[in-house]
Amino acid sequence: MERYRPALTGITIALVGFGSSFAVVLTGLQAVGASAGQAASGLIVLCLAQAAGMIFLAYRYRRPLTLAWSTPGAALLASTGTGGYGWSELVGAFVVVGLLILLTALWPALGRAVGAIPAPIAQAMLAGVLFSLCLAPVEALFGDPLWIAPLVLIWVVMQRWLPVFSAPVVFAAALLLIAVELPWGSQISTATLLPRLEFVLPEFTGAAIVGLALPLYLVTMASQNIPGAAVISSYGFHVPWRGALTVTGLGTVAGAAAGGHGVNLAAITAALGAGEEAHRDLAQRWRATAVAGWVYALLALCASALTMMATHARPGLLETVAGLALLSTLATSVSAATSEPAGRIPAAAAFLVAASGITALGIGAAFWALVAGLVLWWVFVPRGRASVAD
Template sequence: MERKQPVLTGITVALVGFGGSFAVVVAGLQAVGATADQAASGLIALCIAQALGMLYLAYRYRRPLTLAWSTPGAALMVTTGQVDGGWSAAVGAFVVVGGLILVTALWPWLGRTVASIPRPIAQAMLAGVLFSLCLAPVRAVVEDPLWIAPLILLWLLLFRWVPAWSAPVVFLAALVLISVEAPWGSFSGADFLPRLEPVMPEFTIGALLGLALPLYLVTMASQNVPGSAVISSYGYEVPWRASLTVTGLGTTAGAVVGGHAVNLAAITAALAASPESHQDPHQRWRAAATAGWAYLVLAGAAAALVLLVSHGRPGLVETVAGLALLSTLGASLSAAVSEESSRIPAAATFLIAASGVTVFGIGAAFWALAGGMVLWAVLARPKAAA
């Protein structure tokens, strides 16, 4: 049984990672202009990029290095909405994010610059981005209580006893509900086959400042940095440059077919790196490798899942996404206001990000970060130095 444990853990990593935030990624891609087919293409690209990256890192370094798509980045896209230039400009922003991650791998000073952003400001921006998504279950249960209330109750029970499986199981329950009403007669076999939809990237100032820059910062600050910390906490040295090179290449390659960002896993990283994966730390890399193979299988099912989700009644998928992100929202809010000296800058950052405003074609996340940094320099730093 001990020999099989890394395999079972790896499958669990893939299922939890995929099912726990699938709805967020689909909602994010469609919010910035993707059609259902283009969103499916992006999801397939993300799965393949993660899979190949994990397989390379696991076999090359023999460490449980797991990858994931940027869930906070997907939530950011929901808040940002369509940028100047539409879907092709969003794809251009994804390409830029991949390039920035590669630059970070080559020049560590860029990573240090990102890490120097005050944690309360970064976490407040993330909380503001997540706010509207986490409101979705509240709005949906008021408008459609018979369908939404059972999902919320199921999530609550699962989160109480098996929190890691709460989001994936609720996602499966939502798929069952969608299947009941799905127009099966209008589907053909080809609709369920995985296919990639290449897009010629377009680069606009609004997309670069309003989407690419915040997406890069959120991915680094909320995924790569904490992901590295989680893996290191179990005694493994993270090959930082190699990890960023792999995720940067994966992001860039996947961008042209709709993938938004690939990064080190933060939440599921502990599953593969912990003793539950295997008592021998030198064998836990097999869990990451198995997760890679599992993601290749999931890539084949992505088109069918997106097709089903696109026929769900209003509020159903948004509820799944909001519930999946609720604990992340709570953690972000707690980190943002934990220090008294930074509460005003953090609160202002949160409000600007949550407002969803667009100024000069640039989304709220950028203005939240800019405004928060100004207030931090004026209010928080002098107090800290006093």
Template sequence: MSTTSVAGAVTALVGFLSSFAVVLTGLRAVGASDAQAASGLLVLSLTMGAGTVFLAQRTRMPITLAWSTPGAALLATAGTPSWPAAVGAFVVVGVLVLVTAAWPRLGTLIAAIPTPLAQAMLAGVLVPLCLAPVTGALARPELVVPVIVVWAVLDRLAPRWAVPAAFLVTLGIVGVLAARDGGLSPADVVPRLEWTTPELGVAALVGVAVPLFVVTMASQNVPGVAVLASFGYRVPWRSAMTVTGVGTLLGAPFGGHAINLAAISAALSAGPQAGPDTTARYRAARTAGLCHVGLALVSAAVAALVVSAPAGLVEAAAGLALVPVLAASVAAAFGAAGSRVPVAATFLVAVSGTSIAGIGPAFWALVVGLALWPWRRPLPAGDLAPASP
């Protein structure tokens, strides 16, 4: 197998294993049944795989797509009136992404949201999820502690594989327990799509669609462009947003919340490990896309194992996967001293879990942060100088 093929396969495996449990947790939190959540994992794997193959082949660039992991984490605390309302919000996200393709000014407006506020909102949403390993270790140490140990050791020795290995250990534990209790039925491992007719409601649109769109753009699409630019590739914005928007729209009725440009995992196919020839690295992305389609075939079995897991075990593994994202978000949010008050307010509202009028905390966190931002920005240097005696 060539270097580019290996890099592509690693990209797909790391992307899938590092966050599939986060996706399932988020979908179930907004009302999906076990079958609907499994359908969401399946359709996300298919759409991002097909989209990656299309973009890589058309552009001859190592452009890879991913599901929105921060978006899935946001869903875990968003809350919606119903699963059809959540699906309606997913449809709106797809429409908004397509609008950014046709009208780049919308993307510019999203980029105008101060980065510290967007990162503070994301950090606040992630805190409850990242506490799951702590609570899980206290409640079921015999199950959770081995997962944490594997994650901690590999985070020091091979950081790229720390989270995938933790999930593999988790799935191994769940598999042993499932076999002891009778195993899974053949029907549980057959992948199938579950249609849900979308419903549009104000609470879901404001509380889910808007924050999900903002997080997907600010934490995935914009950084994804930057990562590829660092390796000398200029992403065709309109084509990329059209493909991800269409993919999100097609996947939404089957439970897919959003697909977007890969950010962290994008470097695996675009960097030197994908081969010395920069013009051939698109083949790594193409391989990653094909592997994602292949992983879709086992998504139902993975989802069934997650459903059969003891309470708190998979949530703990998902929390470990989000720890690096939380750390990066906190660092980006609180880096500048002059903006820490509005940033802290945004973070606290997001972490509070407070819902008003059926709208979740992520939206209100942004409202509070944007309201305070103009008042607490650093004054110009001249205004800070002491008055002359």
């Protein structure tokens, strides 16, 4: 049985990673104005980028370096909305995010600068971004209890007994509910089920770069790459920081034109690949992430069909799946944001600004949340006591 553990764990990594946040990514891409075809294209290219990146890193370094799409980044997109940006401007912002990740790999000082952002401020901004998304299940439950209550009940039961599978199981249950109401027949053609990439020429504007690309980069670094590296290191593996960031940065740049918003180190599923579940022998655990990469390549073939189903979902259903999937992340972010007593007021300010969804000077709330939090942190927190996001 031991010889099959890497394969079984790799399949689990891919299914949990995909199922737990598929709804979040799709919600985020559609919120910023992507059509159904563009959203499906984004999902496909993200799966392919993760697949290629994990397979390369696994064989290159022989370490369980699990990749994921940026779930906090997708949540940021969902909370930002179109923001007055065109889809080509958003694609340009995705390219900039990839370039910033590449720059971080090549210029260590940039990584140190990101790590110097107080962790409570970064987590408060993320909590503010997640707040409206996590309200969706509450609103949907009271608006359509017959369809939403079963999903909430399934989530509660799974959280109690098998929390790691709670989001994928709720996602599968939602697909069954959607299938019941699908207009099977002439309204669904075979063409809509086949995977297809839709490329858009990126457009670079200052407002999109400052208002979206910069917060997206910071959220991805602070909430995915840095914690992901910490998780892998905690199992006794040295993380090739430059190599991992180079691969994820290139993957983000390469996938941006097709709608991919960001690829990064996994922070949650990383533990599955690096732990004893993958193999008793540390030297063999990299095989699980290699298998996960191949499974992601297969999942890319399903993205168009899943997107088609999601576009036919009744209002609130997909948002409920996304909100339930993000609830534990919200709880963790709120806890981290209030961990520093002297920094609670700056963190609260950052949370409120991010949750407000305001846009000023063409720049979204996430950026202003960082500004407000950092300014108040400088005012209220004595030097030398600041916690950092490392």
